[in-house]
Amino acid sequence: MDIAFYGSSLLSSYWNGAATYYRGLLFDLARRGHKITFYEPDAFDRQQHRDMEPPAWAAVEVYPAEDSAMRRVVAEAANADVVVKASGVGIFDDELLDGVLAASRPDAIRIFWDVDAPATLAEMRKDPDHPMRRALPALDAVLTYGGGPPVVEAYQGFGAAFCTPIYNALDPSTHHPVAADPRFACDLAFLGNRLPDRESRVEEFLLRPATMLPQRSFLLAGNGWETKPTPDNVRTLGHVYTRDHNAFNATPRAVLNIARDSMAETGYSPATRVFEAAGAAACIITDAWRGVEHFLRPDAEILVARDGRDVAAHLAHLTAETVRRIGEAARRRILAEHTYEKRGAEVDAILRRIAQSKAERSAA
Secondary structure: OEEEEEOOOOOOOOOOOOHHHHHHHHHHHHHOOOEEEEEEEEOOOOHHHOOOOOOOOEEEEEEEOOHHHHHHHHHHHHHOOEEEEEOOOOOOHHHHHHHHHHHOOOOOEEEEEEOOHHHHHHHHHHOOOOHHHHHHHHOOEEEEOOOHHHHHHHHHHOOOOOEEEOOOOEOOOOOOOOOOOHHHOOOEEEEOOOOHHHHHHHHHHHHHHHHHOOOOOEEEEOOOHHHOOOOOOEEEEOOOOHHHHHHHHHOOOEEEEOOOHHHHHHOOOOOHHHHHHHHOOOOEEEEOOOOHHHOOOEOOOEEEEOOHHHHHHHHHHOOHHHHHHHHHHHHHHHHHHOEHHHHHHHHHHHHHHHHHHHHHHHHO
């Protein structure tokens, strides 16, 4: 099928946490014979911070962040068998959603791919005229980055014809164990952009343990943290390109996962870093969220912390043998159950099932 995908960016992970998710899924769909065209705006300096060039498996159209350019790429939805509008493009989100639905053919499969479903649903609850409420009757499916049963039930409650999570996963050819890199040496490292609904959790799960363990070293990486006041034993680092993610995950004694507020409250929303770190055989400490055991087994494949005190306790008791055992167990579990090959198979089956159903209704 010809898939037109309107998202934030395939080429850049700069202020774009969904980049590796898009790459893993769309590469697998291309491998299954689908033809991918990804439309991304030239916005937020992403094109100046690319970490990949257009791949052989997808056509990428970068359009100026202007109304006329947006309308031009929207019109191209008429050529696609599958039209996907992802959330969080960051510019023209509402116009893109309305535009691609209007431009797509009657027989096309129309999908909204929500990479921050808890936040979208919270907005929908507050606004009876939210664009997604208007769009749902025209959509064949809502696919989400995570959220599990709570998100599915909420979207169905708003009238979604079909909703299912397509979780983050691992591309083992991209994320895997590597040698340690002195740039990332520390006892505990966290990688994530500074966002309003994450900052207080970073203060609790990283900065508080750093204060409690002044003899340990901590690394806080991602955009925006350079101006954040931190204890002396916390080193900040800016954007980490995806080419360095393996070393970032493989070097520290442990790697920290911290969910954003909405995803922690909803649960079933593991970030990409969980799978990428596990792929590098890292020992992961995660903040507590509902459904973590669906992906990794607590205490055996991942360490779970309810607060900063738990993080400090985990760090204080970590031995080299424990780090190795947990990291290797996590990698085995993720390779067995949570790869983008498995996620791509789910999406491929969904597309074929919807296409068959639409064809049958058209023929009736």
